[in-house]
Amino acid sequence: MLRIHCPVCGWRDETEFTYGADATVRRPDVNNVDPKVWLDYVFMRDNPRGPHKEYWHHVTGCRQWVVVERDTLTHEISGSYLAREVVG
């Protein structure tokens, strides 16, 4: 069981969260009509073996989406911050 740091609530068990997806995948602009862009967004993933930024939802806590930096090979977590605070 992973222990994840929620920027709002502190260290919490993995079971308080649900996993989202790759947090580097950005939703295209609402008015974008290029199917290729949407196909990439919805279906395609880098799926790295190593460092990974990913969304976790603190669903039984503060309900914030948290971006967690975690290594997919070792499961080591190197940082976490709120999705709403991601720059860019």
Add this chain to the structure above:
Amino acid sequence: MSHYSALSILRHGLSGNKHWSRAWRDPAPKPSYDVIVVGGGGHGLATAYYLAKEHGIRNVAVLEKGYLGGGNTGRNTTIVRSNYMMPGNTMFYERSMQLWENLSQDLNYNVMISQRGQYNLCHSPAQMDAARRRGNIMRANGIDAELFDRAEVMRRIPYLDYSPNARFPIHGAIFQSRAGTARHDAVAWGFARGADKHGVDLIQQCEVTDYIWDKGKIVGVETTQGPIRAKKVALAVAGHTGHLAKKAGLRLPIETHVLQAFVTEPLKPLVDSVISFGAAHFYISQSDKGGLVLGGDLDGFNSYAQRGGLPIIEYTLHSAKALMPSLSRLRLLRHWAGVMDMSMDGSPIIAKMPVEGLWLNGGWCYGGFKATPASGYCFAWTIAKGEPHPDNAEFTLERFERGYQIDEKGVGPQPNAH
């Protein structure tokens, strides 16, 4: 190479078992091959076997970074079944089942295919309706399926929880009698021995580190044992597909996730069939050695670690006791994990890639083991003929663009939900 039979056991036994020959050779890689299959798991070995056997393509190497069958082939819960209902899936898995049914004889290697039957339990009228639809599609495609009501399930598998204490009462089940289990390692070894017999070079401890390119075309691979050239490079590296695809400049509709499996201490026969719980992602069967083999849900996050965590262990054991209360005093002996290619619609990809010279077999999600023979058969066909076999015609990369998602669960593009 000796032919295996009761007679050969007797002969070798009488001479002190001192003259067995190697199950497969241990060759050094040649400078080039017609086809290189990357990945010496069940799928890669089966592909090589059928390339040689069905298509006469024998100048083939299988490159394995570790040891044969060391990935998901040797880590799964060994269930085989053909209860798929989406067009594009149904007949592929049924082909696999038909290949399984004669695989031991075909390979002259007992893969212990045991058609013990599989129950998928239903816990609501809606689940019964969904099971009926699935069963009807199976039957309309010539695949055996039966729908049982609660009373019949009780009669057949009396040791489940039918008491008022069950949180999700059993309403009935869909049953496939031809489903069952196989001995996973034997499948890898049987295909390995079969491929080797047809002249395929099986090269272990040989990790592919990159591709060899010529004018935008893949013409071979760089490996830890040096460069090896090939007319065609075929990937069958479940769990690591994304990694090798990336080196070829491909992004795929795949995430890598970890899936655990569990076994109890060995017991005298207790559970005769494969039973899948409908109220949670859980299934149980008993191996020939006597251990109860349990399977659960994904840990749920991207991982290449081949190591699972406590939440899913709890989830799985909760499900086990909810389904079968008498399991409570038994002991969990071991749990382990494999890494899965979880695709965006829960179905695989067996196709030629947009990069010239590269073929891909991946995205198996949980379904890889049962698919092994058909996967090899269809992948070999696709590589040999340059076009897919009708049974894998829909397993393309382009299907997402076309809008053909082969989504057995109807959960959409969320890999960890398939």
Add this chain to the structure above:
Amino acid sequence: MTARRLSYGGRIDRYRTITVEFDGRSFAAHPGDSLASALLAGGQTIFARSFKYHRPRGLMAAGVEEPNALVHLRDGARHEPNAQATMVEVFDGLKATPQNAWPSLRFDIGAVNGMLSRFFGAGFYYKTFIGPFKGTGFWMFCEKFIRSAAGMGQATTLGDPDHYEKINAFCDVLVVGAGPAGIAAALAAGRKGENVILVEQDHSVGGALLSAVPGGVSDVWLKKAESELRDISNVRILTRTTAFGAYDTEVFGLVERSQDHVKAPEVGKPRQRYWLVRSKRAILATGAIERPLVFAGNDVPGVMLASAVRKYLNRYAVLPGDRVLVATNNDSAYVAAIDLAKAGAKVMLCDLRQKGPKSLFARARAAGIDLKLGHGIVKAEGGKNVRGARLIAVDAKGKASGKEISVSCDLIATSGGWAPALHLWSQRFGKPEYHSNLDAFLPPAERGAFTCVGSLVGATSAAESAMQGHTAGGSVGKLDPLPEEDDFWGRGLLPTTVITRANGTTPGKAFVDFQHDVKLADIDQAHMEGYVSVEHLKRYTTLGMAADQGKTSNLNALTRMASLRGVDVPNVGATTFRPPYTPVTIGAIVGNDHGLHFQPTRLSTIHDWHMENGAETIEAGAWLRPWYYPAKGETLRDSYIREAAHVREHVGIVDVSTLGKIAVQGPDAAEFLNRVYTNGFKTLPVGRLRYGVMLREDGFVLDDGATARLGENDYFMSTTTANAAKVLAGAELLLQAAWRDLKVHVTTVTDQWAAIAIAGPKSRAVLADLTGADLSKEALPNNHFTNVVVDAVPCRLHRMSYSGELAYEIYIPAKSGLKVWEALIKAGVPYKLKPYGTEAMGALRIEKGHVAGSEIEGRTTMKDLGLEGFASSKKAFIGSVLRRRPLLEDPDRPSLVGLEIVGDVGAKAGSLLFAMNVPKKGHGEGWVSSATYSPALKKNIALALLSRGPQRFGETIEVVDFVGNQTLQARVVLHHFFDPEGHRQNG
């Protein structure tokens, strides 16, 4: 073997004698005994039969590594298979029986397998039973016999009468293992003020110190240390507890066997506890497990590990034999030999080494031990009991030569070196490092938050172990000294564990894995056949795969394979250790989360009324909902038909509190809804409701429901029961990650509102009576809402219809749900108001042609469901681009239609649709998604998805239920069966 209890010594309570039973025989035992020591003291030699060859097996070990002595423990519902006799504490009335033996432990028919063993070598299953026949029948026939011969213990099918509990714990330091290293670590850390959990699988702390002769210096050390530990309030000592797994981020799984040492748990106490421990760091002091030597007959009862013999002698006061042959390749067996000699046994010690520490030799000789250097055992003689052994001279490389010497003995104690118990470390970090001087895999002393101390990292003595622990714990306070011994196993160890004749053969079966009956010959054969990597070796021979997980066999097998291949041990590979360290009771991990508590149950605030009024309930996700309210003697079908008809004729109420409810608030709420729903929401006036459809990002339909605009910036969204959580989480992600510019807040209010649907021609009258409000068509048209008061409870009344009737939904503060329900029941009396359940609700919505979960099944588009009219062409919304993918717009896709079934028998949902007179093969042209008997139409109807459906109205098709063996005909019609113009709902 002539074991007997000594009249002195031991760490047992001699003042109390209790009785245990094994195989129908009674044995006297003392508290402090293990079942193994008690049986051994009583002269039991055979404890079990082996897995494959059914060979008689005695005790090999005295701890968790015991591979042989597995027994059935207790009986009835508390029956438990595969209990290790060495780990079972005795209690009065303990009853154990042998397993895997028939007809009896002494005479087991299965032993015939042993005679045929040459045909049951490695991988024999794979080479035979293939049969001359096609298909799987022949193998399955053979498999039946194999399955009943395999397995070990017999499981019960009775439910477990005991209960278990789970404890969530946090600490600064988790110390695993309470030997000298662990105790010293816990002491130092505890003195420092850290929160410490010290875990020990034994019932007493002390580890290897408990195997020393009682009354020595180490006992004084132990007593003092334990008493200080118990006085430190921030140190928690958990005995009878196994740390079974080390998981990511310093999370550990522990199982405490809190009441397994008594006949039945005390009332109210759990049998076992599962501790889920989150620690900041871990100190592993898990010790090492002795390796047996491999030689012919090494499984004959009476061949034991030297450390086990010493433990039985010193801890349990059982002398396992009078004429003892000790065989070793290292120093550690000398203390066992000396203790045995001092206890009166006649001891011969053969050391594979020519050279060794003079001091030890001198001590051994002084104790009267016959030392035979440069010799090994090539064969143990005896069948059900050791009678003697044959020795052979061995050179400095472990190679045998010369003539065999016969010696007589009744006990053989062996030591092949030690394997550090690095399981927890390896579970977490993978491959350890091989140290050739110790012939062992060791973890590094430090890695991440883990510190390894003691024998685990090859400490040379208890004193050094304690010192390492003290340092790891933080070096606080004074460490009392322990005596320095000179019996460190690693000093000058000869890395030879396999003893063969000069020609490389063994004069009989030499076992490597005792529990799975894997012989040396099997490893040799695996090598011959090319199964040479450690994983192939394990899987091909089943070595290390038994319930002991190869604790005594893995390393011996690896070194054998390495020598066959002529490579170093690490080139063969290292075994990957998988949790749990020792088998874990399933019930312990489950705790209380079983039966009705398997998963939480959600109930509406009106639930009690439903139960009191005879409702049958149905699971809907986590919710329990009223399914139907049967009158006396009614079936489900009778009830729903009556309830649905009653709604159409009079009025009915149904509890819809389970609907997902989301408050959408903020200045950009309208814009947000406009993006989330396919239809426009910007123009929705305050006071109005609008039905909306949501898609997934990939363009398939996700959910539908009505949203009310409560105020300028305040919306109330409803979702289906099933999708509530998914819709909310998705909305939160969009707002927090993608659309951060939108000023919107979404909050679930599902639990804050109870909701009741009131449907039927009399619904307006009932509500008007109840609320006194003007609910006329003009005052409250369809898709409008108004605030009302019922019995002083402020509620919101939505006018909307799911059934096609004149209908309303009333939203009530959750705590007043029951009150308003009862008020409705009362106000409805003059209008014959009745409650109805979800089954009737389903029938009504099918009549009206509303889609639900069986149509919105994750693979259907708006067009498929006849909802295309709700897709705005003027704006972008979630899924608006990808829903245009070619195959999603294929005109041949199955689309929603109604079916009128011909004849009196209804169709079953899940049936397939075919055109008339075509072969009934393939996937059909569609399927029945929902079916019901329609009381309004007085016929069987269904909703279905049919290829080109809407173009086929009037066509008769076939409805085939293969698994139900039923073929029907049906006429394709518009899916709005009932009041398609909507006169009723709008009237």
